[in-house]
Amino acid sequence: MKIKLFSIGLLLTVVTLSSCKKETKSESVSEISKEVSKKPNIVYILTDQWRGSALGYAGNPDVKTPNLDAFAKESVNFTNAVSVTPVCTPHRAALLTGKFPTTTGMFVNDLYLPAEELTMAEIYKTEGYNTAYWGKWHLDGHGRSNYIPKERRQGFDFWRALECSHAYNKMPYYDNEDTKLKHWKEYSPFAIVKDANEYLAKHAKDDTPFLAVISIATPHYPHDSAPEKYKDMYPPESLALNPNVAKQFEERSRKELQGYYAHATATDEAIGLVLNQIKTLNLSDNTIIVFSADHGEMMGAHGVKPFVKQLAWDEASRVPFLIKYPGIDKQKGAVVNAPLTTPDILPSLLGLTNIEIPKGIEGENLAKLIKNPDSNADRAALIMGVAPFGANYGDPAYRAIKTKQYTYGRTPKGANMFFDNINDPHQMNNLLDNPKFESIQKDLDDKLNIELEKIGDEFKDKQYYLKKWGYVLDEKRKAVNWWSWKEGDGVVQSPKPVQ
Numbered sequence: 001m002k003i004k005l006f007s008i009g010l011l012l013t014v015v016t017l018s019s020c021k022k023e024t025k026s027e028s029v030s031e032i033s034k035e036v037s038k039k040p041n042i043v044y045i046l047t048d049q050w051r052g053s054a055l056g057y058a059g060n061p062d063v064k065t066p067n068l069d070a071f072a073k074e075s076v077n078f079t080n081a082v083s084v085t086p087v088c089t090p091h092r093a094a095l096l097t098g099k100f101p102t103t104t105g106m107f108v109n110d111l112y113l114p115a116e117e118l119t120m121a122e123i124y125k126t127e128g129y130n131t132a133y134w135g136k137w138h139l140d141g142h143g144r145s146n147y148i149p150k151e152r153r154q155g156f157d158f159w160r161a162l163e164c165s166h167a168y169n170k171m172p173y174y175d176n177e178d179t180k181l182k183h184w185k186e187y188s189p190f191a192i193v194k195d196a197n198e199y200l201a202k203h204a205k206d207d208t209p210f211l212a213v214i215s216i217a218t219p220h221y222p223h224d225s226a227p228e229k230y231k232d233m234y235p236p237e238s239l240a241l242n243p244n245v246a247k248q249f250e251e252r253s254r255k256e257l258q259g260y261y262a263h264a265t266a267t268d269e270a271i272g273l274v275l276n277q278i279k280t281l282n283l284s285d286n287t288i289i290v291f292s293a294d295h296g297e298m299m300g301a302h303g304v305k306p307f308v309k310q311l312a313w314d315e316a317s318r319v320p321f322l323i324k325y326p327g328i329d330k331q332k333g334a335v336v337n338a339p340l341t342t343p344d345i346l347p348s349l350l351g352l353t354n355i356e357i358p359k360g361i362e363g364e365n366l367a368k369l370i371k372n373p374d375s376n377a378d379r380a381a382l383i384m385g386v387a388p389f390g391a392n393y394g395d396p397a398y399r400a401i402k403t404k405q406y407t408y409g410r411t412p413k414g415a416n417m418f419f420d421n422i423n424d425p426h427q428m429n430n431l432l433d434n435p436k437f438e439s440i441q442k443d444l445d446d447k448l449n450i451e452l453e454k455i456g457d458e459f460k461d462k463q464y465y466l467k468k469w470g471y472v473l474d475e476k477r478k479a480v481n482w483w484s485w486k487e488g489d490g491v492v493q494s495p496k497p498v499q
Contacts, residue, residue, distance in 0.1 A: 039127065039353050040326050041287040043200075043278065044213045045271055046095075048088065048136060049220035049309065051296025052081065052318035054264055062239050063261045067272030068291060073333045074324050075289070076373050080339035081321035082383050082402050086295035086309045088138045088164070090386075091342055095294075096120045096139070096154060098346035098361035100382070102457045105469045105495030107386035110480040112141030112494035113154060118358055120346050121155030124211045127355055132158035132199055134192045135173075135215035136165070141492050143485025145172060147179045156213070160195060164482075166217055168225050168263075187227055189216045189270035197277040204281040214274065218267045221297075221307050223259025230262035242301060244426040249300030256299060256306045286326050288352055290345075293319040302427070310392040312383050312400040312409045312417065314427060323370060325352055334373035337404040339381035340366060362455050378404045380447040382455075387462035387471075393478035397462045401448045408444035412461050415445065469495055 052058060056065045057072035058079075084094045085101050093099075093106035096119040101107035104117060113119075121131040133156040140148045144164040153159055162173045171188035172181050184191035196214050203210050218226075236254040239261070245253055271291065278284055298304035301315045309316040321340060324332075340348075343363030350357050351367030369377060380401040388395040400409030400417065407427065409417040418434075418441055419427040431437045452459055466473070471493050474481045484490045492498045 038207070038286065039129070039209045039355075041209045041283060042124070042129075042211045042349060042353070043274065043287055043289045044211070045274065045289070045291045046092075046135075046213060046215045047219070047267060047291075047293045048215075048217045049295060049297050050218075050264065050267075050293035050320060051299075051315055052079075052293075052320050053314070054219075054260070054296075055320055058320070062234065062257075064233065064265045065268040067268045067275060068320075068322070071271075071275055071289075071291065071324070072322055074328070075291075075322040076324070076328070076331055076334050076336060076370055078321040078323070078336045078338075078340045080337055080381070080402055080404060081292065081319050082317045082339055082341050082381050083293075083295040083319050084342035084382065085384055085386065086311065086316040088136075088294050091294040092137075092139050093117075094342040094363075095345055098343050098357075098363045100343055100362055100455050100457070101384060101386055102465070103362060103455055106139075107384075107465065108389045108471065108473075108480055109138070110141055110144075110482040110493070111139075111471075112152075112492050112498060113139040114494055114496040115152070115154075115499075116496060117154075118360070119154040120349070121153075121211060121213075123155075123346075123350065123355065123358065124353075125155050125157075127353075128208050130158070130203060130206065130208055130210040131156045132196075132210060132212045133215065134160050134196050134213070135162075135188070136217040137161050137215070138164045141480075141482075141494055143490050144482050145181070146485060147174055147181075150177065158199065160192075161215070166220055166222060166225075168218060171217075187266065189218055189267045190273075192216060193270045193273050196274060200274075200277055200281060200283065204283055209286075216267055216270065219260050219263030221256070221259075223256050223263060226259045226262035227266055230266045231258055233265060234258045234261045242426050244302055244428050245300040246303040249303070249305060253300035253306055260299070288326070288349065289322075289324045290349075291320060291322045292345075295319060305391075308391050310385055310388050311395070312385070312398060312407065314407070314421070317383050317400075317402070325370065331371070331373050335375050336369060336373050336377065337375050338369065338377040338379045339402045339404065341381035341383065341402075344381070380451055382448075382451045383409075384457075387465050389473060390477065390479040393473075397460075397465075399448060399452060399457070399459050401444065401451060403444070403447070406440070406444055408441070408448060410445075410448065410459075412459070415441070418444065 057069040083091045089109040090101045140163045168188045171184045236258045239257045295309045296316050298308045298315045299306045347357045347363045347365040351365040383400045385398045396411040398411050407419045418431040
């Protein structure tokens, strides 16, 4: 009798355990399928004024960027990425909308990006993503230090950001819905990425993916504010200058490069913290990571003083662009020489995450090229100076294209630049109207016309566009007046009326 009862008990135990195992296995399968079906996270690292040549992996003999050099070996490297309009606000607006500055009207700094525009964060939120933003914004147009309420954050929910500041050692920011201005307690690249790393840790195991944009304002000037230990790495007299740097700017350029490279190395170290956190949290296999910049800077090249951008020269327009994505495998370290311009980024990210690209987005989806990198592929990428302002106010408007070999541009008066960037990497030999290159010049001119026709850009003088959008530039500074907001006299300028 006892044996019989024991047998029945044993049988019940086995059945129960078996049932538990099935339930556990079922739960496990459910968790796995959930992970597989979850769309990839996106971590977009946006730096400020970091030109495409100022990195170790790009062949720079001086600057030390070990973390990004290592990341380049794990990514696809677009060697000819360009900023569609090489200055802050236009680039950022084009990045978030996938549209060209002549379409959105966002072609000078300190404008407000209209709420009516459909943006990256809004698209990804609709797809169930959590959205987060850190650092420099420069799309609000309500002064550079005012609080930006949630309804003006273009779809970003988590928010530790500020319109614009370059006070790197006492960087101000706003913390989500707190209207009181705060300050990061250390050099801002480190402070921002440490905060971002906390967010990544908190959301690493969420059922929903995240879009995290980490906007770091370095290595934009002031360069002398870089931490001393990094500046000590770059004695000015030891720094190489490109042959296109004008004689009158050589001494100043070396001095600025000391701080510029110091910021770059410190920022590289900060970015390394983010990249390591992604690995530590086991997010690498389901996260798209991008490293790029909004524009470069001239640093004395072609006789243009340091700090200046907005131009089609490589120093101002060419930016770094590294992208790593789930399943990259054999494509790690691949190089794509076909150029990419800013509006291409959003549709390409949507393509990589299998999200339908909304109508109205003008950039091209390059997801296939990213997944199947071809160093021989080519295309034309558009660069535009719609209404040069500030230090560039005296420069003519221009439209230019970059291919994997050439840069070609026109002003309203006609063609003004034609360079073979492979045989003339410092763009010192203008091939315009050279009989040997007549057919190539015509082909490039045709390609430029095609790109302008695609977006309905009539290409007129700067005054046409300023008048069309109703912008008024300050008479003295030749820029949108953002500084009067400090005195309470600021006026919002935007492509559409602000409600």
